[in-house]
Amino acid sequence: MTSLDLRSFNFLAALQCAVMGAVLLGIRHNFPSNIKGLRYWGLAPLLALGATGFYALLGHAPAVLVGLGGNGLLMACTVALLAGTREFLGQPWRWWPWVALVLGCLAGLTVFFVVWPDYRPRMLIFGLGMAAICAAHTQVLARHGRGFAARLMLLAMAWQTLVLVTRALSTYWIDAPDTQRFDAGSVIHMVFVATFSFSILLVLVSAQLMASERVRQEFEHLASHDELTGALNRRAILRLAEQAHARWQHEGQAYALLLLDLDHFKHINDSRGHQAGDRTLVKVAATLQQGLRPLDRVGRYGGEEFVALLPISDLASAQRMAERLRARVEGLPADTDTPACTVSIGVARVQAGDASCDAVVGRADRALYQAKAAGRNQVSLG
Numbered sequence: 001m002t003s004l005d006l007r008s009f010n011f012l013a014a015l016q017c018a019v020m021g022a023v024l025l026g027i028r029h030n031f032p033s034n035i036k037g038l039r040y041w042g043l044a045p046l047l048a049l050g051a052t053g054f055y056a057l058l059g060h061a062p063a064v065l066v067g068l069g070g071n072g073l074l075m076a077c078t079v080a081l082l083a084g085t086r087e088f089l090g091q092p093w094r095w096w097p098w099v100a101l102v103l104g105c106l107a108g109l110t111v112f113f114v115v116w117p118d119y120r121p122r123m124l125i126f127g128l129g130m131a132a133i134c135a136a137h138t139q140v141l142a143r144h145g146r147g148f149a150a151r152l153m154l155l156a157m158a159w160q161t162l163v164l165v166t167r168a169l170s171t172y173w174i175d176a177p178d179t180q181r182f183d184a185g186s187v188i189h190m191v192f193v194a195t196f197s198f199s200i201l202l203v204l205v206s207a208q209l210m211a212s213e214r215v216r217q218e219f220e221h222l223a224s225h226d227e228l229t230g231a232l233n234r235r236a237i238l239r240l241a242e243q244a245h246a247r248w249q250h251e252g253q254a255y256a257l258l259l260l261d262l263d264h265f266k267h268i269n270d271s272r273g274h275q276a277g278d279r280t281l282v283k284v285a286a287t288l289q290q291g292l293r294p295l296d297r298v299g300r301y302g303g304e305e306f307v308a309l310l311p312i313s314d315l316a317s318a319q320r321m322a323e324r325l326r327a328r329v330e331g332l333p334a335d336t337d338t339p340a341c342t343v344s345i346g347v348a349r350v351q352a353g354d355a356s357c358d359a360v361v362g363r364a365d366r367a368l369y370q371a372k373a374a375g376r377n378q379v380s381l382g
Contacts, residue, residue: 127168237299
């Protein structure tokens with residue numbers, strides 16, 4: 001009866017996991033292209049279902065075929081889960097060490113199926129090989145995973161590793177040479193058979209949660225950042241400026257704004273094309289971000305204009321920052337893709353009587369106009 005229960009549970013769990021895997025494979029095309037790993041996460045439970053199909057042949061097909069086919073697919077399933085997680089977390093991935101591990105384990109299993117038939121060394125080889133893969137999965141989640149879903153997946157893989165090691169090392173105490181996979185040998189064996197399907201299910205639930213969280217983060221990023229340059233968009237940078245203004249009103253933390261405009265940008269578009277103009281904007285935005293302090297923020301104000309928010313800054317410090325940014329842009333090398341360019345910058349600091357950040361923006365805008373009127377590629381104070 002226990003054997004029947006284990007087979008039934010194994011099949012139903014594998015089928016449920018396969019459905020979730022098919023869903024992951026189906027929805028990955030609707031996810032942003034920079035979200036990786038869903039393909040391998042979706043493939044893994046289908047491999048596990050294939051392994052369940054092999055195990056169902058136990059007693060009806062040669063044991064070596066059932067064992068190598070089922071165990072090989074389970075190991076491939078576990079490797080696919082690891083590959084999916086590494087890709088999702090942006091970690092480098094190499095197939096050959098894990099393919100070598102799986103092939104080495106299958107070679108060892110073949111020896112103890114054909115030459116010296118004995119379930120115990122087969123269990124030891126398979127259990128420790130699987131544990132090595134799950135331990136690597138646990139390690140990458142511990143080092144690079146963030147959030148509840150990643151911790152849930154880590155818990156599942158850590159538990160799976162512990163069960164595999166325990167089962168592998170206990171085989172000479174609880175098994176006989178002719179033991180079969182679904183024999184009711186011990187509580188440890190029952191936990192071992194049930195744990196794998198359950199851990200895959202938990203990993204897939206975690207994977208869907210991680211993917212959904214990443215999509216939410218992507219939409220939040222798109223809602224607050226300029227698609228071309230990656231800088232904050234106008235609404236986001238002005239919202240931060242309003243928050244800085246509120247802090248100034250309540251806590252006295254003064255702030256400054258820099259309004260920057262690329263000089264002769266229309267000429268770049270007309271002479272080099274709009275793609276060259278776009279590349280110039282991207283390069284300038286990156287240069288501005290690199291030149292600011294960690295607490296400063298830069299946003300695309302519109303067209304070729306950018307605005308930089310400098311919290312906790314006086315006018316002299318803001319002017320020095322503006323001069324540094326102007327020099328950095330002027331020093332950008334020209335190449336075949338982007339021409340040389342310069343920026344004019346208007347600087348303004350919050351002062352008594354400013355009812356909102358609009359007053360500071362207005363002074364920075366007037367200072368920018370003065371800088372352009374005076375010959376461009378310079379800084380003017382407002």
